Amino acid sequence: MPDNLQLLKWLILERAMMEVSARTGENGIHIGVKNRKQHFKQEWETINVEIDGQFHEFKLKPGFWKKCPHIDNSNGERVIHDWLQKNFTLPWSKNKPPHFYLLPLDHRNFRLQLHKH
Numbered sequence: 325m326p327d328n329l330q331l332l333k334w335l336i337l338e339r340a341m342m343e344v345s346a347r348t349g350e351n352g353i354h355i356g357v358k359n360r361k362q363h364f365k366q367e368w369e370t371i372n373v374e375i376d377g378q379f380h381e382f383k384l385k386p387g388f389w390k391k392c393p394h395i396d397n398s399n400g401e402r403v404i405h406d407w408l409q410k411n412f413t414l415p416w417s418k419n420k421p422p423h424f425y426l427l428p429l430d431h432r433n434f435r436l437q438l439h440k441h
Contacts, residue, residue, distance in 0.1 A: 343423055343424075343425060344356065344359065344423070344424060344425065344426045345421040345422065345423045345424075346408055346412070346416065346421040346422050346424075351396050351397045351402070351404055351405045352394045352395060352396030352397070352404060353394060353395050353396070353404060353426065353436070354393070354394045354421070355388075355393040355394055355395065355426070356393055357393055359393070359426070360388070360389075360393040363428050364384070364388075364393075366389055368384055368432055369383065369384060370382060370383050370384060370432070371384060371395070371432045371433070371434060372432055372433045372434070373395070373426070373433075373434045373435070373436055374429070374433070374434065374435040374436065375403055375404075375407050375436045376407065379433070380401065380403050382395040382396075382397075383395075407436065408422065411424075411438060423439065424436065424437065424438050424439060425437050425438070425439065
């Protein structure tokens with residue numbers, strides 16, 4: 325049985341986790357408007373995402389704040405695509421993208437991780 329501190333940490337992490345999905349084109353992550361409002365600050369120009377133990381920087385484009393809250397590999401890397409390919413079947417069935425978590429760590433830092441079942 326976990327002690328109260330462990331239970332509190334687990335509850336905080338579970339509430340902070342954002343369920344996100346792959347974006348069409350297999351190179352991005354769809355964040356969603358609700359997650360954007362709760363976990364992102366408009367003054368941020370970039371965020372850092374830990375993927376398989378290594379941080380990668382992603383630019384938050386103007387469209388992120390207007391109509392299309394997603395991040396992608398616009399810098400020429402294929403890190404999101406490679407992670408999706410490693411963990412899911414690509415391409416996925418139409419209108420059924422894989423879902424996973426983006427966990428806020430601290431200021432502008434997040435961790436990409438699989439669903440825990």
